[in-house]
Each structure stands twice: as C-alpha cells, then as structure tokens.
Amino acid sequence: MSAEKRLAELGITLPTAPTPMANYVPWRIGGGLLFLSGVGPRRADGGSITGVVGDDLTVQQGYDAARLCGLNLLANMQSALGSLDRVDTILKVLGMVRGTPEFGHHPEVINGCTDLFVEVFGDPGRPARSAVGMGSLPRGIAVEIEAVVLLRG
Secondary structure, three states, X not given: XXXXXXXXXXXXXXXXXXXXXXXXXXXXXXXXXXXXXXXXXEOOOOOEOEOOEOOOEOHHHHHHHHHHHHHHHHHHHHHHHOOXXXXXEXXXXXXXXXXXXXXXXXXXXXXXXXXXXXXXXXXXXXXXXXXXXXXXXXXXXXXXXXXXXXXXX
16 A cells, blocks of 8 residues: 555644754665654654653653654655655664663654554564663753665665
C-alpha cells in the first residue's frame, strides 16, 4: 500500500517540515539513501516537549514526544522526496532520550517513533535502532531522533 494513502487512512496530517535550529541541513541524499538530521518533538505552534523522562515526564509522555519526532521526520522525508512513496525501507533510527541517571526505559520511549513508522510503512518501517540516554538535549527537549532511509529504485 502507498505510504501516502496509509497516512490518509490513519487520519494523520503531517506538520510543516521543521526548520533547522542551527547551521545544518535537515537532510541529505547520497548513494540511494536519505540521511535525516535529528529532530525534536516540535509542535505545530513552534513549541517543543521539554523535560526529563523519569522525573517530570512519564514514559508515556516520552513515547508521545518520540511520536512527535517521528511525525517531524516524516515531514522531512516528504519535503526531501516529494512523496513518502519513494521510501523503500527505514534502515536505521537513533533515538536519544533526556532521562534521569537511573532511567532505563529508553526503548519504550523510542517506540513512539518506530511504532508510527510501522503504522505508515508496514514492516519496511521497522528499523535497526539504538535508544540511548542523554544528560541534556538542545533547548531542554525530551527526545531527539535521527534516521537513515533507503530509497526506491
């Protein structure tokens, strides 16, 4: 099934592709791959989900932040490619969670992004993945995620 049609079936409207916060580009294409810069959980109003998972944010709130990162990554994919139907496979995701030193549920948080990718792309949306903890992230955001995508043909 078309990823674009699947988005519509799910009732998902992608946000406007976020603009970089510093001196970098949101994506690069090379060798049949799309490399997506890390994105945070930026809302349509320009605000972001901030905080520390395991302290002032629950695992569910972290999951929701990671899902928002996934929506922003999909928006960047669409911006880069013109259509999500050009995506063959989500190859790799690196998820970074701002958590307390004793927090250990990073994989459950990053599932917010990868669950979304599987909803949209099916099994090709299930990436190789790392989920790691960070003491800080830019501007106090709770989650940052980057991805590498294999393009069709």
